[in-house]
Each structure stands twice: as C-alpha cells, then as structure tokens.
Amino acid sequence: DIQMTQSPSSLSASVGDRVTIACRASRRIDTFLSWYQQSPGKAPRLLIHSASTTLGGVPSRFSGSGSGTDFALTITNLQPDDFVTYFCQQTYSRPTFGQGTKLDIK
C-alpha cells in the first residue's frame, strides 16, 4: 500500500490567515491526489482532485498543488467555517488516506 503522511497533524491560525497543509506519498503517484474537508458529525466533502482541480462550488480560497510525492493544500483568507479537519487521499492505486490535519482557531 502507498502510505500517506500529512503535516502538521494540527495547526492553529486566525481568521484571514493563509495556511498550507502538506501531504507526502511513500512513492510517486503523479497527480493522483485528492483533498477532503470534514466537519465533526458531517460527511466528508471533496475539495480537490487530481492534485489541483477544485470542485465546482468550492471557494477559490482553496487550492492544491504538487506532483510525484509531495503535495500541498493552501487555504487563503481563512473563514470561520474552515476550522475543521482536512485529509489527503492517494488515488493512484486502491485508495489510502493521510492521518488528517485539524485546523483550529488561534
């Protein structure tokens, strides 16, 4: 299995800030990488697939980058609803997920 490692595991920021969450694959996965957002008690929400393709309806504040083994999710101008958990997923082979990054308000 391809192992996915996110960093940091938790992150504190303020409304209006810009943050970046990293995700590293244990081997090269081209751009087969997705990002999800999850609020407590809610269904996960797909934000980005293919490393940088943002789904319709996702605010332009969210962007993804990277290829090979190193990827990043960047959120600019943080809004109150953004302070939840984010996780990455490789889709190169049968999917595996990162451990998640919890974003909380400083």
Add this chain to the structure above:
Amino acid sequence: EEQLVESGGGLARPGGSLRLSCAVSGFSVSGYSMNWVRQGPGKRLEWLAYINDGSGQIFYADSVKGRFTVSRDDARSSVFLQMNSLTDEDTAVYYCAREALSGHWYFDLWGRGALVTVSS
C-alpha cells in the same frame, strides 16, 4: 439533493455479524461505482470495498477480504455491506461513498456514517 444515508450500525459481539445499508437519493445509483470507507477511533480513514457500476466488479481491502461482502440493488437505490466475523478492530464509523468517475478512486459524495461497535 443528492444524498447517501447509512443505516444498520450498532453493537455487535466479537464473531458476530452486521449488515449496513446505504440509501441513495437525488441521483441514480446505477450510473456510479460505490465504495465503503471506515474510520476507527483515533485512526485514519480506511478504504474497505468497491463495487463497480456496470460489470459488478468488486474489490476489497485485505483487512476485510473474506469477511465482508459488498453488494448493490440499483432498483432499490441501495448499497450494502455484510460484515461477518467481526472483531474489536472493526469498531469504526462506516461511510458509504460515491466515486465521481468509475475507477478514479476519488469520492465526491459521502454519507454521514454509521457507527459500528464490536464489544463483548
């Protein structure tokens, strides 16, 4: 509104069985491949099973192969996960997830999950 709603979770004894259902509404499930994913307490998400939209092709994670069975009933707009020989390692929230494009492995719609607790 497109929606997936899981049901059938609850308490099971080690060695026991449970059957999860995923009710689909707002779209035709027949056009999509469907998956089951779980998250144990303090653990990351773990993909479990895939069932194709057309050929009926099915894949399982090694951790559940031989114990879990995924199926679908498109006429009833439902997907199922039969779980047998449960152990405490199977304690988790189980999610039904729709694959955005068959074979691409990213999931554009998820349910809220069903809690399964395996305990004696």
